[in-house]
Amino acid sequence: MATAIQENGMKPLTNKSLNHVKDVNNLDKTNTCTEEQDNRLFDGQLQSYVDHAEEPHEEPPELDIVINNVVCSFSVRCHLNLREIALNGSNVEYRRENGMITMKLRRPYTTASIWSSGKVTCTGATSEVQAKIAARRFARSLQKLGFKVRFNNYRVVNVLGTCCMPFAIKITSFSIYHKENADYEPELHPGVTYKLKEPKATLKIFSTGSVTVTAPNVAAVQAAIEHIYPLVYEFRKERTPEDELALTTKKRKLGLNKRNRDEFLEDEPDLSNESMISDAEDVLDEAESDGSWD
Numbered sequence: 001m002a003t004a005i006q007e008n009g010m011k012p013l014t015n016k017s018l019n020h021v022k023d024v025n026n027l028d029k030t031n032t033c034t035e036e037q038d039n040r041l042f043d044g045q046l047q048s049y050v051d052h053a054e055e056p057h058e059e060p061p062e063l064d065i066v067i068n069n070v071v072c073s074f075s076v077r078c079h080l081n082l083r084e085i086a087l088n089g090s091n092v093e094y095r096r097e098n099g100m101i102t103m104k105l106r107r108p109y110t111t112a113s114i115w116s117s118g119k120v121t122c123t124g125a126t127s128e129v130q131a132k133i134a135a136r137r138f139a140r141s142l143q144k145l146g147f148k149v150r151f152n153n154y155r156v157v158n159v160l161g162t163c164c165m166p167f168a169i170k171i172t173s174f175s176i177y178h179k180e181n182a183d184y185e186p187e188l189h190p191g192v193t194y195k196l197k198e199p200k201a202t203l204k205i206f207s208t209g210s211v212t213v214t215a216p217n218v219a220a221v222q223a224a225i226e227h228i229y230p231l232v233y234e235f236r237k238e239r240t241p242e243d244e245l246a247l248t249t250k251k252r253k254l255g256l257n258k259r260n261r262d263e264f265l266e267d268e269p270d271l272s273n274e275s276m277i278s279d280a281e282d283v284l285d286e287a288e289s290d291g292s293w294d
Helices: 024-031 035-045 082-088 128-144 171-177 218-233 241-266 272-288
Strands: 002-005 062-075 092-095 100-105 110-115 119-125 152-164 182-184 192-196 201-205 210-215
Touching (some): 062 128, 062 218, 082 100, 110 128, 119 128, 128 152, 171 182, 192 218, 201 218, 210 218
Antiparallel strands (some): 002 062, 062 152, 100 110, 110 119, 152 210, 192 201, 201 210
16 A cells, blocks of 8 residues: 655645524624625635635645556566466466466465466556566466576556545536546546646546546556646535445445455465475575576
């Protein structure tokens, strides 16, 4: 999980009413308002989205960015016999119609797509460190099957992150004002698609305040959130009960999926002795084929 602390000190959204009665005994006088109060109320209601008066800097909010998926790819620089991998490998599935094999790991919980050309794509990791560990474990598994594997051309291809703003967003007004970079087609997708050139990222902005970011790396995801926060803040609004229900349902689903995944990992049998033997074999393999690994 990556935590992004916003550098833009913005005034938080308040739920205070415009008319506040301090003295309950003088309720009759609340209906009479002076011209000065009328002007102040009128100016407050017509506050522009763009031309904001300077507001006092308060403590910036802290937003949690959840990394859901890290996609990486690498090459083993040798031809792979998919039929042999399907027959002798573990946790594999041969997809003949796609011309590839899928191999799964439990820790880290990832899935690799393997082609006969030697290209491997790994998905499912929740950090760049986990993605690198999973990629090397997939390569080691292929090496133990007898292939002359060389871990090469590793790179992180794509990172998917989500973030929830502390307010709802007027996405229609936002898409109209930022029409150069924003695309909103409510008949096709319920969110606004906002594309950034620097950092290179694509954001999906929803009216509930949820933001989904797709970027080349984790740092770009955090930079995209820091860039979009002051823009969507100008179009903030209070959440409706429907928005609260949608967010609660989404969080419940995410929590259920995480709990099921944790239970699946806890069911793994105790293979401490086998893991020690496997580690010893890895040391021997590294000594024998040290020149084949970068």
